[in-house]
Amino acid sequence: MSDLTKLSHDLDRDTGVCLVVIETPKGRRAKLDYDRKRRAFRLKSLLPEGMSFPLDFGFIPSTLCDDGDPLDVMVLGDEPLCVGGLLEARLVGVIEAEEHEKGRTERNDRLLAVAVVSRLYEAIRTPEDLPKDFVANLIDFWVQKDKLEGKTFKPLGVHGPAAAIARVHAASRTAKKKAA
DSSP, X not given: OOOGGGSXXXXXXXXXXXXXXXXXXXXXXXXXXXXXXXXXXXXXXXXXXXXXXXXXXEEETTOOOTTSSOEEEEEEOSSOOOXXXXXXXXXXXXXXXXXXXXXXXXXXXXXXXXXXXXXXXXXXXXXXGSOTTHXXXXXXXXXXXXXXXXXXXXXXXXXXXXXXXXXXXXXHHHHHHXXX
């Protein structure tokens, strides 16, 4: 099996559609991470009883961010996908954020995307198209999750698809530089 982080994300600059790898399905308490060396998914942490991931959570392959991981993405889909699932998703926005842990602050944005194969969310194009308070609730999830892990999640802003596409381009350039 190949390293999933090195797959091409095949970003379409016009539509914002790209490949996504799911690490943690919606509704799960278990936070899974892709282990590049073992090329498998491993349990990283557990959320407390009553708390679960609000959306499918994964990464954009062939990207690299400040934290040393691929770019994070939350995907709106009609039902939770499996761990390791690959899908095409359309970028609709980004929650810009910083995480502070052990005296170190890193940028750790969360992209928002919609599964291309979706009946429920196909009309969503920007964060403003989501129900009132939806994005605020996502931000609250990350604030609380990080607090439980001894980290601080500080939201910096919410932007539309053009900003999300720009994040993928920047993180792709970083991944290419590191690979060279």
